Amino acid sequence: MNSSDSTLWNAELRTQTPLDIVRWAVARAGGRAIVSTNFRPYEAAILHLVTQVQPEIPVLWVDHGYNRPATYLHAEALRAKLGLNVKPYLPRMTAAHRDAVHGPIPTTDDEVGLKRFGTVMKLEPFQRGMKELAPTVWITALRKVQNPNRAGLDIVSHDQNFGALKVSPFFYWSDADLDAYLARHQLPNEWDYFDPAKADEKRECGLHAAWGGKAVGNPS
Numbered sequence: 001m002n003s004s005d006s007t008l009w010n011a012e013l014r015t016q017t018p019l020d021i022v023r024w025a026v027a028r029a030g031g032r033a034i035v036s037t038n039f040r041p042y043e044a045a046i047l048h049l050v051t052q053v054q055p056e057i058p059v060l061w062v063d064h065g066y067n068r069p070a071t072y073l074h075a076e077a078l079r080a081k082l083g084l085n086v087k088p089y090l091p092r093m094t095a096a097h098r099d100a101v102h103g104p105i106p107t108t109d110d111e112v113g114l115k116r117f118g119t120v121m122k123l124e125p126f127q128r129g130m131k132e133l134a135p136t137v138w139i140t141a142l143r144k145v146q147n148p149n150r151a152g153l154d155i156v157s158h159d160q161n162f163g164a165l166k167v168s169p170f171f172y173w174s175d176a177d178l179d180a181y182l183a184r185h186q187l188p189n190e191w192d193y194f195d196p197a198k199a200d201e202k203r204e205c206g207l208h209a210a211w212g213g214k215a216v217g218n219p220s
Contacts, residue, residue: 010154018169021155022053022139025167029137034087036060036126036140036207038195039067039075042178044187046141049169051082057139059086060129064121065095066105070192077188087133089125105196118197126207130162142168145175161207
């Protein structure tokens with residue numbers, strides 16, 4: 001994929017529905033599409049969407065061990081409702097082990113600590129999952145409104161960290177659009193989600209930022 005490809009594809013897909021974008025992505029994948037999730041708010045929408053096109057699509061989930069009970073219950077509810085083919089990847093160190101050795105989760109003013117935490121508990125298992133599943137197309141729930149880093153992306157981009165074509169069907173959708181989608185399809189939402197690797201909503205954990213690939217060694 002080169003820049004002219006992405007410019008053309010994004011121009012074409014900008015007028016398509018999210019369902020059409022997923023169909024386009026799956027058709028390009030050669031049977032090697034995946035979707036990633038963390039079961040945060042609104043993730044039910046992307047999981048419902050992709051399973052309309054490919055019901056058995058692998059769902060890469062890094063369970064870092066710090067999810068709240070509501071998030072685990074939400075994950076199980078969606079697994080049952082949508083028949084999700086969840087592929088969980090866990091860190092090599094449990095949450096209890098990490099806390100005993102390194103102490104509490106780093107705070108928002110400890111950028112070095114947060115990156116170290118994210119590398120061990122999130123990036124390494126995610127990279128392991130991407131290596132084992134080896135997708136050519138990676139479907140995500142990224143949206144323009146989420147943070148400044150993501151605002152600079154688009155529906156389609158080549159992911160430098162993991163060497164896959166990254167496709168975000170809801171990229172231009174608002175929270176209100178997704179609220180309506182969830183209501184229309186009678187899907188649950190989950191508001192108790194917390195990502196300890198991000199610490200706040202405007203910070204990237206590394207999966208979609210250049211530093212993440214460097215932190216664990218860029219596989220591509």
